[in-house]
Amino acid sequence: MSENKSPRPNSPEARDAASIIHPLTNLKTHLEQGPVVVAEGEGVWVTDIHGKKYIEGMSGLWCISLGYGQERLVAAAAEQMRRLPYYHLTNHKSHSPVIDLAEKLLEIAPVPMSKIWFANSGSEGNDSAVRIVWYYWTALGQPERRKLISHRQAYHGNTIAAASLSGMHYNHASFGLPLDGFLHITPPHHYRFADPGESEEDFASRLANDLDTLIQAEGPETVGAFFTEPVMGAGGVLGAPPPN
Template identity: 65%
Template sequence: MRPNSLEARDLTGVVHGLTNLKTHQERGPLVIESGKGVWVTDTDGRRYIEAMSGLWCASLGWGEERLADVAAQQMKKLAYYHLTNHRSHPPVIELAEKLISIAPSPMARVWFASTGSEANDCAVRLAWYHWHAQGQPEKRKIIAHKLAYHGNTIVSASMSGVDYNHNGFGLPLPGFLHVECPHYWKNGRPGETETDYAARLVGELEAVILAEGPETIAAFFTEPVLAAGGVVVPPAGYLDGVQALLAKYEILLGVDEVVTGFGRIGDMFGSTTMGLKPDLLVCAKALSSAYIPISALLLSPRVWDSMVTQSERLGVLGLTMTYSGHPVATAVAREALRIYEEDDIPGRVRRLEERFLGGLRALANKHAIVGEVRGKGLLAGVELACDRTGKAPFPREAKVGPTAQMIGETHGLMFRAIGDTLAFCPPLIISEGEIDELLARLDTTLRQTAETVKAAGAM
């Protein structure tokens, strides 16, 4: 039966019938009690490979004692201090200096916050502040990608190109524009090469810039690889073309490295892997391996110069938050960076990439339900589809991805279904044996998902 003629049907019900599982609604949340390495354990004692590092964040896995010890020591020494009124403290100074020394392109200063959303919010605020300082206050519009996720404050949700961040909230705010998600497999036209596709998108972006007026556009934001947007790796040439346009029309480049930062795709920053030179670089999550909330915004010299000029004119820079650069958070983040360097985590990711992505591709060859495997480093998306053309998705109502997620859980494997894309972002400390175990559990999950889909007549 052709999937598109399929009567809309929620397969999660079928899988419950087949496996006698309780739905999440019946069961309530899955309560996770403890973790060690890449494994987490629920309150019933069931163990799972946490192949999403929680929410793309616990890069050093669970139970890293060095981070816990540093937090305890810092709490005893100086549990809190702030950065306003010309105050500072050693852990924040050390962390800022370290971040600047490892930045993918020259950076002048670091601004701290607690979450990725806040740091993206601050990035937009400072892009606006920059253009005010330059005497161009009308340069305010922000362009980002459809489907990209940048956070949940009002500004970062406006930057996000996802309906569920907007619908019912009256968002995005005016002046937040979204261009096509650069996903060749899904959005490429019949007969269009990847190079042609990249060139077409760059042309479309230029058309948007010209239609809106370059003098009204403050910044363009992208992730090096779009994570929550479905793990989309932009096609070769696209990001170079975008950067050429931004230079031509004097638009700042904001790079959201909230997921890709600190080794995830094989370099300390994804900007290096993808050849990006940000004016504003946002990181969070793995900055502390998620052991404590902290985010950072790295500022290029030209943005920093504007901040100095403008705050000399205006006085107080109104961007402070109580927990910006918190001593315990910055001490933990500094220790996490030490571990990334001492254990050469980016090099480790490059060495493991083939085992991980190659293993996923081998599963795709085995299971017809997999349409595409994409990714970089230890970040991957396995997209379930009716065929390999990218043009025949399952009906949304069938919830094929969420069905696979539930089946995976029964096999002790945690990943995240973003629609029908199964996202994988395992801790970067995962061993080769654990990658093989992850793949074995996914193999079983895909087989059972296909059986479920077939039983429901969706394939």
């Protein structure tokens, strides 16, 4: 989507480049070219401020999966904004929409779950997961269980713990990350990482063995959790291999 060349002075593109730092963006190129400024969306389409339309193949950043222009969502949001635009959950506070949503998520979760933790982004969600792992083991009297294992090529976000969990060079190189105790193993990418002639099942078994070997080498009593994805997104949109 980045086709702009040298934004006109005082254009939205120039004002953006002068005032905003964008994540996961080449900052030098951005200063030279500016952004694509999107004005509106309908269904799978978004339109920029110059009237050019694009298919939004990533559904926003994976979060507009119902498409743009959903009148039911507009009406529900407007009604809630009028009634109670915001309330927090700290210190024993709650509100009905969040209780309804938590119950719904527990009902449709693909595996049994006991509770929902709400966060404002994927990165914050993953930082929270790390915090909960450390909290859990500390509460059980095993605070040394702090190491976290995830996949190379995984993308878990941009906050400090989420970027450490991620296995992408661009998450780590300029930031002195990952933090100590964040360990990475081979992703379940049969096409790229299988040995010649290795079946998907044998590859999956090898990765499971590698994980076990790493845990034994690090000391199981120091490992807090393993982060893995049912579908790895940025690492190649990889589904899990079939179970043995």
